[in-house]
Amino acid sequence: MSVKTLMTRTSFRWLAILPLIFFLAQAIHYWRIDQLGHMLWMCNVGNLILALGLFFEKPVLIRLAAIWMVPGLVVWFIYVVLAWGVFLSSTLAHVGGLAVAMIALRRYRMDRTAWRSAFGGYLVIQLLSRFITPADLNVNLAHAVAPGWELTFQSYWSFWLVLTAAATATLWLSAMILWLVCRPEASTERESAINSETNLHKSAG
Secondary structure, three states: OOHHHHHHHHHHHHHOHHHHHHHHHHHHHHHHOOOHHHHHOHHHHHHHHHHHHHHOOOHHHHHHHHHHHHHHHHHHHHHHHHHHOOOHHHHHHHHHHHHHHHHHHHHHOOOOOHHHHHHHHHHHHHHHHHHHOOHHHOHHHOOOOOOOOOOOOOOHHHHHHHHHHHHHHHHHHHHHHHHHHOOOOHHHHHHHHHHHHHHHHHHHO
């Protein structure tokens, strides 16, 4: 391993400290107001996953977190900033988290199929939100229809089906946007295709 490569790997591991700080800042904020259940929102969990991905050099975790943070930034701006104003810890978690993710993707790049793991992670986090967070917080919309949509949906589960379809499309679009901005180099794509073809032949054999 060259010295330059080692320095790059070390610097990206140090970068993991930032999203970890953002996550802890949110935890302190919600602990003070006795609403720790809000820590399970995907934006907050995304910072923790990003920190783990950077420290352990796991591209799948970095890409998953980055995909979550694009729609998370939009939702945060509409439902938090416009409604309640700007808070430091919240701004760090959403704006800072996405900024760190974009820096990380300069090294790890984006995979066009990464939206699948992002969607799978979304389902897991929403299920956890359903079972371990207070219903009145409605974290990740896991308990009730979103405010303002009660007349449109007669039951929570009809709302959930539409929400899941919308989440699928949104995460796919987020991944495609990030792929266009941080697509792998041509040589990397060729190597990936060759490896996939080789593995396919081995399985067939």
